[in-house]
Amino acid sequence: MNMFLNSMESKEISTFRRISNTLQHLSTYHLSLPVEDGTENEHPLRSPDIDMLKHLLDGDFKRDRTQIRQLIQNSKSFEEIHLIESISPEVHRERTIQAVREVIDLSIVSVTDMKDNPEKFLSWFETVSICDLSVVLKFAVQYNLWGGTVLFLGTKKHHDKYLNDISNGKLLGVFGLTELGHGSNVQGLETTSTYDNATGEFIINSPTWTSQKYWPGNISAHGQMATVFARLIVDGTDHGVHAFIVPIRSAPSPGKPYGEVLPGVEIRDITQKSAYNGIDNGGLLFRNVRIPKDNMLDRFSCVNERGQYQSTVPPNRHFAAMMSVFFIGRLCISSISLTAMKSGLVVALSYSHNRKQFGPPKQPEQPIINYSTHQRRLIPWIARCYTLDFTHKYVVKSSKSMDVLHSYSSGLKAVTSWDSLVALQNARECMGGQGMRLKSRITVLRAHSDMCTTGEGDNIVLCQQVAKFLLFKYNNSINEGGSFTGELEYVNNIHRPTTENWRSLSYQQWLLEKREFALIKELHKKMYTSNPSIKPNSEEWYHLWDKCLNLAIQLTKANVDRLVHSIFLQKIISITKESNASTLQMLKKLCCLDGLVQIQRDLGFFCSTGIISGHDKWVKLDDEINALCKEITPFSRELVEPFGIPPRFHPYQNSLE
Amino acid sequence: MNMFLNSMESKEISTFRRISNTLQHLSTYHLSLPVEDGTENEHPLRSPDIDMLKHLLDGDFKRDRTQIRQLIQNSKSFEEIHLIESISPEVHRERTIQAVREVIDLSIVSVTDMKDNPEKFLSWFETVSICDLSVVLKFAVQYNLWGGTVLFLGTKKHHDKYLNDISNGKLLGVFGLTELGHGSNVQGLETTSTYDNATGEFIINSPTWTSQKYWPGNISAHGQMATVFARLIVDGTDHGVHAFIVPIRSAPSPGKPYGEVLPGVEIRDITQKSAYNGIDNGGLLFRNVRIPKDNMLDRFSCVNERGQYQSTVPPNRHFAAMMSVFFIGRLCISSISLTAMKSGLVVALSYSHNRKQFGPPKQPEQPIINYSTHQRRLIPWIARCYTLDFTHKYVVKSSKSMDVLHSYSSGLKAVTSWDSLVALQNARECMGGQGMRLKSRITVLRAHSDMCTTGEGDNIVLCQQVAKFLLFKYNNSINEGGSFTGELEYVNNIHRPTTENWRSLSYQQWLLEKREFALIKELHKKMYTSNPSIKPNSEEWYHLWDKCLNLAIQLTKANVDRLVHSIFLQKIISITKESNASTLQMLKKLCCLDGLVQIQRDLGFFCSTGIISGHDKWVKLDDEINALCKEITPFSRELVEPFGIPPRFHPYQNSLE
DSSP, X not given: OHHHHHTSOHHHHHHHHHHHHHGGGSOTTOOOSOOOOOGGGSOOOOOOOHHHHHHHHHTTOHHHHHHHHHHXXXXXXXXXXXXXXXXXXXXXXXXXXXXXXXXXXXXXXXXXXXXXXXXXXXXXXXXXXXXXHHHHHHHIIIIIIIIHHHHHHOOHHHIIIIIHHHHTTSSOEEEEXXXXXXXXXXXXXXXXXXXXXXXXXXXXXXXXXXXXXXXXXXXXXXXXXXXXXXXEEETTEEEEEEEEEEEOBOOOBTTBTTOOBOTTEEEEEOOOBSSOTTSOOEEEEESSEEEEGGGBOOSSEEEOTTSOEEESSOHHHHHHHHHHTTHHHHHHHHHHHHHHHHHHHHHHHHHHHHOBOOOSTTSOOXXXXXXXXXXXXXXXXXXXXXXXXXXXXXXXXXXOOHHHXXXXXXXXXXXXXXXXXXXXXXXXXXXXXXXXXXXXXXXXXXXXXXXXXXXXXXXXXHHHHHHHHHHHHHHHHHHTTSOOOGGGGGGGGOOOOSOOOTTOHHHHHHHHHHHHXXXXXXXXXXXXXXXXXXXXXXXXXXXXHHHTHHHHHHHHHHHHHHHHHHHHHHHHHHTTTTSOHHHHHHHHHHHHHHHHHHHHHTHHHHHHTTSSOSTTHHHHHHHHHHHHHHXXXXXXXXXXXXXXXXXXGOTTSSOOO | OHHXXXXXXXXXXXXXXXXXXXXXXXXXXXXXXXXXOOGGGSOOOOOOOHHHHHHHHHTTOHHHHHHHHHHHHHOGGGOOGGGTSOOOHHHHHHHHHHHHHHHHHTOOOOTTHHHHOHXXXXXXXXHHTTSOXXXXXXHIIIIIIXXXXXXXXXXXXXXXIIIHHHHTTSSOEEXXXXXXXXXXXXXXOOXXXXXXXXXXXXXXXXXXXXXXXXXXXXXXXXXXXXXXXXXXXXXXXXXXXXXXXEEOBOOOBTTBTTOOBOTTEEEEEOOOBSSOTTSOOEEXXXXXXXEEGGGBOOSSEEEOTTSOEEESSOHXXXXXXXXXXXXXXXXXXXXXXHHHHHHHHHHHHHHHHHOBOOOSTTSOOOBGGGSHHHHHHHHHHHHHHHHHHHHHHHHHHOOOOHHHHHHHHHHHHHHHHHHHHHHHHHHHHHTGGGGGBGGGOHHHHHHHHHHHHHTTSOHXXXXXXXXXXXXXXXXXXXXXXXXXXXXXXXXXXXXXXXXXXXXXXXXXXXXXXXXHHHHHHHHHHHHHSSOTTOOTTSHHHHHHHHHTHHHHHHHHHHHHHHHHHXXXXXXXXHTXXXXXXXXXXXXXXXXXXXXHHHHHHTHHHHHHTTSSOSTTHHHHHHHHHHXXXXXXXXXXXXXXXXXXXXXGGOTTSSOOO
């Protein structure tokens, strides 16, 4: 702390002290206190403490992470042969499952950690996602989805019977939610589960071609059971979508390691994809397959002993109750694209420090990272990785209510996956043709992140949920007198900062708050002005809302930008005591750079609404971002070292080939 | 014409008449005349005349295009088996060459058309690029690059000896320019060609590992000869980079269809890439390989009978002279990404019209194209395809000087390839998981467009050349008294339009002109203020320029935006007589939408420089774009029909599967 304070001006010290002291009184998401960091007066940047950065990124699970990284670095099963040779999906799938078993053998987490220790689970998942992403997606299928339904939607009888074998990989399973005809609108799915009172069984049926369960991994080769979401019909009444465990293959037997497809079950293979070819995605149809009554996952509802449907949640909340428990899964998918972004940046940075091209007249050629365009295309994404990483860790630890967590995880997944694609495209282009060799992994990582934009909830659909959450909060607040609480509490404390210095983190925070609030108000105006008592779910709402979709997406991005910036600020403040001055200074720079880049991305909104005024702001902001990138560049390799990408996935460390 | 005039208000009629009449007096690139289109007063849109649109896009080469499309649709060689099965690069390469031979057998163009009929050549190239893009890239290697060097850098003796066999595919060859150590900075390449006066031969040598020719297709499997760019050494003097024909494999013989690698030649294969695995990219090293004197491509320079070097261009212009002839090749690469964008849009649009999801309360589910986000993500790219298509056609026909054409083709290639990637990413996400199936082609097309961002000149490097071209033009103009000519002539006529109606095409044109000129002035200020007599190529210049790189890229984009918008306007005006009213109206809408989207993309610059002022412009512009997309959506399938994508590449026309 003292070293850090010594490096600051007295005004900064008092600001930081004030913030540190008041942190405990702050609403978690509000941090608009002035952080008069005045970075422009600081000493030149120095190397950060890499161990401290590693500590920040590895969190409390350094030992677990190290074990996983060593396995990935050393085991033959994690060689990415599909990046060098054409291999068939069959070979890729077998390698994937072999790698999965080796990770299981480390015995780091079990399915129940999703509930008991989500922080540990996310940390484990994120580290596994360093390798071929088919491996981690196989875990997403097996643990988060198949295991997750049993854990979160089942009761003790299911937990006792299945969870252990799901964790140890003996019982591979399928998450049968989406259908060919219903991807996003899963409430409209067609599969039926009809209760037969005579036998006490459910009859699972796929009434149409479009009702086939479509996409889930573990269908076409490996899965022995499936959680099937189906419309529950009891005595001719449709009670909506519920979940059931349905066996689809027989138990493994000698010579048949994945058993045989059971009668009444039909399976299709989904052919080549742009990524995850180690996953056996498929289509799954049921021809009146009978399952015992106990196979209904009955945490929220059941068919009772008298053959009657009963539920602990109202019908219109039932589906949401089932879905909300998957927020950890969404964070996991988001962390796949975050790790892909980190991995790609490590490769592109190495290459750009080694690769030389052009130079000043009559002087040797320069490493291409020295060019300001290369810096602009790579350095801000390093900052972004830190920002998003801190936010993932914050959200998984948060004890907020489920609707808040749903909003956080949805917005964060959308922004992370979109950002990852842009970052990886920049990384690709920064490597020239080498970026197109599969060996460099860049395009493969991009293909994997690509899935994350529509997997585990289409980003556009999720953004709408975030925007509606904020809109309803706002509408309730003004109906109740205009005091903002919860996620909108920050609005009560938006004060124009004393500085408009681009590098002031508090100025940036103010800008981000102003923008988000302006977007909420605009959305509210559009939805409620003509009819203040408009009903959500009415036809009027449906048509008005459609006109606001782009606005809703902008609002979600703005919401996430504000959130991640405030979380980064908190992180800086919270480690002030334990960090040295150069590390804190570096983190402030990263936070500052990330803030400025987000502001530049949307400068049109800031300027056209008057939040930013004055002449030539575009040029000045652009110059500032250039300057920041240039300051950080000499430390860029140090900054990505804590990402912990094993050397095996780092093909351009020393030279060209 | 009359039908069209009948549909317009009298003010519009007079405007259009005036424009038609004055068109012939206009500078080709200046079209800031008021086009008071007042689209808001028009009748509702009606179906355009598809034949007219086809005519616009097919140009004068409808018959050729039809022949190629039929071949692609019907021949077994054009089945994209690699999208369904894993096939080895060897199999893919053989299929590619088979498809190439079938296209050659149509006898539509020859290599000399690049010079004699570039418009026809581009049209042919663009149509071939509908199929698996390995096929068209094989042609780029064989015709544009290998053939292009012989045609443009060679003389009659080379033309007579080689061109026929290059055109008919008997003599496959390599374009040996880039080296492992030199991709963009090709002037720094290391391969040497030393003249041996005793024998009258050149000795081709690769002195280092990094001097290997790296990337070119036709290296690792098929090429029999190579144009090798090497430093010419005569009597110990290095005369810089020149081009030589070097045999690398023996002639085909029974059982050896591609001959055998010749002594002194070493060949490496480049392993799996993210795209173009039908192309045999490789590395190529020479161990003092001797070639006859006649193998020097001697259009600009030669070693004369007395063994002395002589050249018709000054040494510092020699390399540029050699490179400038490849502008047609750059247009071809650009058209690959344009065609990829078209192909992807056709698929995503079909899917989005068929796929239903969600809907108003208690009503059937709606096609997802009905949602405003889907419209925003797809419809503007249809407009963009028309815009860019017209521009490619304009540029290839243009009789401007080579420096202008270099600037046009460079900027256009950069913008088209970047846009194509964004369009295809949107298409991918609009198709949900189906977009990740290789069968949908979307991700494959994206991977192909991706190459175009760094192939045939890295976009960042090309943007710098465009920006420098404009900067020097501007600097010369103000040094010579401030009257602007040539590419800057438009500056003399920038007048604030009478309307600020977003839909006014002349207002849009004014905005685009203002922005480009503001960027030129800003760049000039940064480069010349501190030292008005700064020398390009000085060290001072080098460092200042590096600080301006992002500005230079923004300027290039702004330049292309203005250019393409004015070309679209010209196109509309030029076809007024032959088109019906609904078609003209539709083209105006497309032009308008494209203009608005480009303006929104950079609204921060427009607002922060005061070019756009007033409150809430972001929201108003966003609403306008939403509204335009909604108007055009019902006609979207009609609008992509003229792209001419054969049914084979159109997998979601009728239903899901």
